[in-house]
Amino acid sequence: MIVTAVAAERDAVTRVAPAGAPGDVVPLPLPGSQVLHRVRYASAPGAASATGAGDVLADVLAAGVGPAAASCGAATALTAAALAGAPYDLVVSAGIGGGIVRTEAAVPSSGPGPGPGTVVVATAVVAADLGAEAPDGFRPVTELGFGTVRHLPPEALVQAVAMATGALTGEVLTVSTVTGTAERAAELAARHPRAAAEAMEGFGVAEAAAAHGVPVLEIRAVSNAVGPRDRAAWRIPEALRALTSAFGMMVPALGNPASWKTVRTEDE
Ligand SMILES: O=C(O)c1cccc(C(=O)CC[C@H]2O[C@@H](n3cnc4c(=O)[nH]cnc43)[C@H](O)[C@@H]2O)c1
Numbered sequence: 001m002i003v004t005a006v007a008a009e010r011d012a013v014t015r016v017a018p019a020g021a022p023g024d025v026v027p028l029p030l031p032g033s034q035v036l037h038r039v040r041y042a043s044a045p046g047a048a049s050a051t052g053a054g055d056v057l058a059d060v061l062a063a064g065v066g067p068a069a070a071s072c073g074a075a076t077a078l079t080a081a082a083l084a085g086a087p088y089d090l091v092v093s094a095g096i097g098g099g100i101v102r103t104e105a106a107v108p109s110s111g112p113g114p115g116p117g118t119v120v121v122a123t124a125v126v127a128a129d130l131g132a133e134a135p136d137g138f139r140p141v142t143e144l145g146f147g148t149v150r151h152l153p154p155e156a157l158v159q160a161v162a163m164a165t166g167a168l169t170g171e172v173l174t175v176s177t178v179t180g181t182a183e184r185a186a187e188l189a190a191r192h193p194r195a196a197a198e199a200m201e202g203f204g205v206a207e208a209a210a211a212h213g214v215p216v217l218e219i220r221a222v223s224n225a226v227g228p229r230d231r232a233a234w235r236i237p238e239a240l241r242a243l244t245s246a247f248g249m250m251v252p253a254l255g256n257p258a259s260w261k262t263v264r265t266e267d268e
Pocket of ligand 1: 005006008009064065066097098099175177178179198199200223225226236
């Protein structure tokens with residue numbers, strides 16, 4: 001299953017499947033008001049196989065903006081699939097995101113730093129603002145004795161997808177408020193030296209996936225730089241094109257679900 005925030009992101013990831021034929025997107029209503037879009041990704045880029053062997057079926061959901069909407073949508077779809085006797089093998093949080101521009105923050109597989117159109121695959125899905133403010137700084141919920149603030153996608157899968165797509169790898173932060181000042185950007189970067197991108201849904205999707213014992217992956221195509229707010233500078237069409245291209249390349253790299261099974265979580 002693939003969870004995006006908005007319909008434009010959902011359509012960007014379904015555009016390549018199968019071979020771009022929109023009529024092959026099957027709508028599947030979930031309990032409540034949301035609708036999954038079921039698509040079949042060809043096993044080789046641009047080539048729909050005659051038999052369908054090796055193709056990957058995916059349900060894609062535009063669940064809304066922010067971690068709560070993402071978690072709610074993902075959990076509903078995961079539960080519906082489990083009750084139907086067809087649980088998902090993998091949950092992917094996908095969409096556009098802000099790039100944290102700092103060269104040591106990410107390990108490039110190829111290409112430049114996380115500028116517009118760069119794709120980032122998360123090595124960790126991190127809740128960056130889940131905690132408490134204190135006079136001496138921010139404390140994550142884990143320091144308060146609660147829950148987790150990190151989910152770790154299967155490492156082999158992260159590397160395989162990054163290789164196949166030419167993406168950067170790095171931590172992806174989940175925030176409820178888009179960073180809009182240089183001060184906040186610097187604070188987040190200092191707290192998360194391995195962060196490559198920021199978005200608003202990954203941790204919510206990862207919490208739902210973990211509750212169902214399903215591995216998670218997060219993929220973000222950079223639309224803007226994290227820093228002082230300048231919405232006019234967001235390169236959304238370029239980011240959506242990069243997302244489409246990444247999904248076209250990553251599906252053959254997914255390999256055998258048996259190799260994804262390790263669900264690791266780690267406290268900060
Ligand atoms: O207006 C449009 O056409 C359009 C098309 C696709 C997506 C959008 C959004 O506004 C999506 C919001 C979504 O983007 C993520 N995002 C992007 N940049 C950042 C950022 O710097 N910090 C945090 N989140 C970011 C986020 O996941 C939102 O859900 C519009």
